[in-house]
Amino acid sequence: MGLNPEFREEREWDFEKRRLAPEMEKRLRKALESKKGVFADIVLCPNRSCGTPLKVEILEDVVQVSCSACGFTRLIQGTD
Numbered sequence: 001m002g003l004n005p006e007f008r009e010e011r012e013w014d015f016e017k018r019r020l021a022p023e024m025e026k027r028l029r030k031a032l033e034s035k036k037g038v039f040a041d042i043v044l045c046p047n048r049s050c051g052t053p054l055k056v057e058i059l060e061d062v063v064q065v066s067c068s069a070c071g072f073t074r075l076i077q078g079t080d
């Protein structure tokens with residue numbers, strides 16, 4: 001068997017770690033547009049072994065998400 005599920009999962013995990021799922025980004029962009037407060041429950045840390053709800057902060061024109069557990073952070077622009 002040439003398959004190596006663990007390796008594959010690690011690659012996918014690595015991908016997700018670098019880039020939030022597009023759907024998540026969409027939601028966060030919407031949050032930014034509506035300038036509503038905190039959305040701690042809509043995004044979980046993309047680190048699968050972590051899964052902590054990310055802290056979401058709406059700044060001037062970006063959404064900053066950060067994980068207090070593993071240190072993951074990402075800035076999401078409101079417009080492309």
Ligand SMILES: [Zn+2]
Binds near residue numbers: 046047068070072
């Ligand atoms: Zn995390």
